[in-house]
Every structure is written in structure tokens, then in C-alpha cells.
Amino acid sequence: MVVTLAVLIVLALAALVAGIIVKSRQLVAPAAAPRDIIARLPAGATVEHMVMNGDRLAVRVRGEQGVEILMFDLRKGRLRQRLKLIPAGR
Numbered sequence: 001m002v003v004t005l006a007v008l009i010v011l012a013l014a015a016l017v018a019g020i021i022v023k024s025r026q027l028v029a030p031a032a033a034p035r036d037i038i039a040r041l042p043a044g045a046t047v048e049h050m051v052m053n054g055d056r057l058a059v060r061v062r063g064e065q066g067v068e069i070l071m072f073d074l075r076k077g078r079l080r081q082r083l084k085l086i087p088a089g090r
Helices: 003-029
Strands: 046-051 058-063 066-073 078-085
Touching: none
Parallel strands: none
Antiparallel strands: 046 058, 058 066, 066 078
């Protein structure tokens, strides 16, 4: 009976060590390669402001047609949304 308990304790410790190793490999995921995101601005347009929130980037652009806010999803590497702010009377 003592031998059986000793074998069970050794097996439990081996399972514990194996679980720790598996979990530690999952926590250290390889970093994704950075992506280039290209946004073509109209001629004469300038970037006025940028702000990040997590994996989102908002860019305020002023051009001849007014102000645009471009929302980028940095995780997917693409333009997510374009908000055009056009002055009244145009």
C-alpha cells in the first residue's frame, strides 16, 4: 500500500511539472511580424492628430474637402472606417 501511494505521488508530481511546462509555452507566444499599413492621402492633405487605443489607431486628416478621421485596425492591418466631416454649405 505504501508503494502504491508513493507511485501515485510521483505520477501526480510528474503531471504537475508537465502541466507547468505546457502552460509556460502557451504564455510566451511568438511576436507577430509588424505589418505595413499604407493610407494614401489626397494631394495637399495633412495629418493633424493621431491617437491609439489598444489595437486601433485614429488619424485626423485635413484636406481641401474638409476633415477626415481614419480608423485603422492595427491587428488586421487595414483601414476599418473613414469618417468625413464636411463643412456646412458644401
